[in-house]
Amino acid sequence: MSQSQIRPAVRDDDEALGELDRETWSPLHAVYPRPRPPYEPFFDSGHRPEEHLVAEIGDRLVGYVRIGRPTPLACNTHVRQIQGLAVRESARGHGVGRALLRAAALHARNQGARRLTLRVLGHNVPARRLYEAEGFAVEGVLPGEFLLEGEYVDDVLMGRSLLA
Template sequence: MHTPLIRTARLADQAALGELDRAVWSPLHAVQPAPQPPYDPFFDSNHRPDHYLVAEGEQGAVDGYLRLARPTPLACNAHVRQIQGLAVAESARGRGVGRALLRASFDEARRQGATRITLRVLGHNAPARALYEAEGFALEGVLPGEFLLEGAYVDDVLMGRAL
């Protein structure tokens, strides 16, 4: 299995990341409605390229991304980074792209001075939860029925790990 190149996003990735985001949208992991045209830009003042790690596949294709950001602007939790999005192209699934992005996020969070990393995942997203557990995340809390998605209440699961 070929390990993907993981790098920080560039402004030039905006179109490819937007396309990937729309292609992988699913109620399995999204709480926002499916994107509809006209599409908003992928990057904005709160979602800057330096918040994203990109998995670059063959011929420079964007195979996935992970958004890593501070959960709040508070100084008292500046030691925490939060994964606020992880997407892998359908064509790249099963090749270790998600795992490589997670592991790169641990290194990047440490580089930024973090000692802890957290995330939120929907309770019914068993594949993502299994990947996070395999990479050392522990269940830290559950908000039961936090979201109503397609007529069903879905738990918001909080996970975290030390770096």
């Protein structure tokens, strides 16, 4: 498999990103129910193209990362938050997630951010390992924060500095 290319998302990616999001839905990382038709657009007023980077292999979209602001507060503008990361099953294990995380950190740094944070479900061990390998550390745990498929699952807060 050839190396992925990372680029900013554009409005025309809406349908492909929606399909990818539905394809990669899993109780391992999703706190919302499985998407059902009719499907909402991927982009909306709260999730704009400029908040996303996408990964492509050839001409196929294989992943995305959403980088947003954790709050609308002026005193928090130095922080960006990863608010979604998805990689197509066929592209997993080929560095796509790692490339998206590195691109997200650079994107956030270029916007003047000093910190990058995220939330991950406690039982999502593969994602937690990837985040730790990319410099994220656990900064807090909300025990049993979500009831998913009959099990209470921790919400793990992770973060890293973007200062060189």
